[in-house]
Amino acid sequence: MNRERFIRERRQDWGRFEQLLGVLQNLPERQWRSLQVAELARLYRSICYDLSLVQSREWGSRLEEYLNDLVAGGHNCLYRTRPASVALALEFIAIGFPRLLRQRWRAFALSAALFVIPFVVATIIGIVRPDLAVLVAGEQELQESLKSFSSELYTATDERYTGERSFMFGFYVNNNTGIAFQAFSLGALAGVGTCYVLLSNGISIGLVQGAVLAKGGATAVNFTSFVITHGSLELTAIVISGAAGFVLAQSLLLPGERTRLESLRYHGRESLLLALGSGVMLVGAAVLEGYFSPLPIAPLFKYLAGAVAWLLVGLWLGLAGRERPVIVDSAGGVQS
Amino acid sequence: MPFGGMRLGMTESVARRLVDTRVVIETPEGVDFRFRIAGPGQRLWAWCIDSLIKAGSLAILWLFLLSVGAFGGEAGVQVMAGLATIGVFLCNWFYGSLFEGLMNGQTPGKRAAGLRVLRTNGTPVDLVTAIGRNFLRVADALPIGYTVGLISMLLTPRLQRLGDLFFDTMVVTEQRNPTGRKEGLTSRVLPLLRAECPRKFSVPERTLAIIERLFDPERVMSDGRREEIAKPLSEALRQRLGWSEAWQAQGNQYDFFQNQGYKHTQFLLRVLKTFAVDDRLGPGSQQSGDSR
Numbered sequence: 180m181n182r183e184r185f186i187r188e189r190r191q192d193w194g195r196f197e198q199l200l201g202v203l204q205n206l207p208e209r210q211w212r213s214l215q216v217a218e219l220a221r222l223y224r225s226i227c228y229d230l231s232l233v234q235s236r237e238w239g240s241r242l243e244e245y246l247n248d249l250v251a252g253g254h255n256c257l258y259r260t261r262p263a264s265v266a267l268a269l270e271f272i273a274i275g276f277p278r279l280l281r282q283r284w285r286a287f288a289l290s291a292a293l294f295v296i297p298f299v300v301a302t303i304i305g306i307v308r309p310d311l312a313v314l315v316a317g318e319q320e321l322q323e324s325l326k327s328f329s330s331e332l333y334t335a336t337d338e339r340y341t342g343e344r345s346f347m348f349g350f351y352v353n354n355n356t357g358i359a360f361q362a363f364s365l366g367a368l369a370g371v372g373t374c375y376v377l378l379s380n381g382i383s384i385g386l387v388q389g390a391v392l393a394k395g396g397a398t399a400v401n402f403t404s405f406v407i408t409h410g411s412l413e414l415t416a417i418v419i420s421g422a423a424g425f426v427l428a429q430s431l432l433l434p435g436e437r438t439r440l441e442s443l444r445y446h447g448r449e450s451l452l453l454a455l456g457s458g459v460m461l462v463g464a465a466v467l468e469g470y471f472s473p474l475p476i477a478p479l480f481k482y483l484a485g486a487v488a489w490l491l492v493g494l495w496l497g498l499a500g501r502e503r504p505v506i507v508d509s510a511g512g513v514q515s
Numbered sequence: 516m517p518f519g520g521m522r523l524g525m526t527e528s529v530a531r532r533l534v535d536t537r538v539v540i541e542t543p544e545g546v547d548f549r550f551r552i553a554g555p556g557q558r559l560w561a562w563c564i565d566s567l568i569k570a571g572s573l574a575i576l577w578l579f580l581l582s583v584g585a586f587g588g589e590a591g592v593q594v595m596a597g598l599a600t601i602g603v604f605l606c607n608w609f610y611g612s613l614f615e616g617l618m619n620g621q622t623p624g625k626r627a628a629g630l631r632v633l634r635t636n637g638t639p640v641d642l643v644t645a646i647g648r649n650f651l652r653v654a655d656a657l658p659i660g661y662t663v664g665l666i667s668m669l670l671t672p673r674l675q676r677l678g679d680l681f682f683d684t685m686v687v688t689e690q691r692n693p694t695g696r697k698e699g700l701t702s703r704v705l706p707l708l709r710a711e712c713p714r715k716f717s718v719p720e721r722t723l724a725i726i727e728r729l730f731d732p733e734r735v736m737s738d739g740r741r742e743e744i745a746k747p748l749s750e751a752l753r754q755r756l757g758w759s760e761a762w763q764a765q766g767n768q769y770d771f772f773q774n775q776g777y778k779h780t781q782f783l784l785r786v787l788k789t790f791a792v793d794d795r796l797g798p799g800s801q802q803s804g805d806s807r
Binding site for chain 2: 223240247254342343350353357363364365372447
């Protein structure tokens, strides 16, 4: 077969393939009809053959380039990974995420140590030396937050507060989740950035908390009852995002038996899933912090809610999605 | 040296690599096809467009929400400011990944620049992968102006920044040169005449393909070097066709002396113009090709 005849005979199919590809690429996979897919697959296989023919006979780079593009488009269309769905995401949050976290408990422990120890130490220092808090927070901001906690929170039910809550909700989502994602991403630089984010946040939150607690009396009660509920999700999530960052760092520094590149790919996805889970937790925390924590109810209720929240978070992360022991029944079937 | 180890330890099962910026991928059908990796310049261009779009849409969002909120008094403004802050958050962290995940690897900027994100085995990126590679921008952008990302790109054969390395993706370019065999390349030379060639008047398709490859704009070389490469082939073809140079140039003498230094290149172009059939392939070429 010579080149001209080849082009003349095959051109029809190429045109049809291009047209079909154009249609399917712009449709979601749900709307693909089986006949279309069958035709696409058939044409794709024949065009693969055409391409290898042109490659082996060296019939011109332009023809090869054209067929190459067709094959690339078809490959892109036919070979895909399972698309993400809402059901999968929910299942992940309920089961996959706690499971993953327990698998990565070492990174979690490291991250917790780097956050909680400076946090506790800084709180004690803050109680002893409240004046040091200005080092991490501005003088004016500090005075404002002290003042806001010294009086009852949102005692008035006027409309100003409904607006302020939504504003603060947006602020918490942006700020806290941003910090968590940063802690994760900076893990790619061998974990140095993650350490920095964890330490600096632990120290500054601790110092300010210490300064507020040092005031004692109503201020301390208001403050503690304010932070106790959402703190369960928020602090845990920050630690988890740090853990995600350390998983990234581990894949770079300690590839184990994999090559380094394989190690990056292997750990990359799992660490991202951890970070995304902590992002979801932080959005939940922002809802609580914006709309529940400042409610004008007795501190006792808030302490109760806080205890329940910590318990639930602990149960969820500690127990959800455990493997059940596999029972083999007499018929040989497997039940779980 | 983490990167040194990375290169040595690379196992390439599906995708093979050439010495230039092309990547060869073998499909399950057993055929190879190629992608061209996009360079930092092209990606910077796409990034600029995306940044403009982000900044513009955020400005519009803020203006719109605040002006709507102004009807609700101070509370309304604050609610809307909260919403807008969430908009900023989504834009910062999910702009690239949502577009790449849902539009088959292209943000508006990448589409305008003719780029696409693919996994290194040539399949499309999924949403989770896209989110991951975009999150790591934070690390790539350090300390200023994507320095880390640029260094990583220089050290990896597929020009991957950290986000690409961790999530196994690459950015390829889909730009094609629209010039055909006859348009563009050979427009400024005259075809050979039958009378000029006393011997055979045909050139094998294979040889034409080689000539074409010599003028492939992807292969950057100086005109002098191209002339040097063209010489043996040109001499063999002159032999085959029985073509010899006329003593006196037709027309302008200035042209004659200017072209003399590149006479073999010129000759090969004339051969290409005379014997190559223009395929006119590509989108929308169907009708014009058939009516020929």
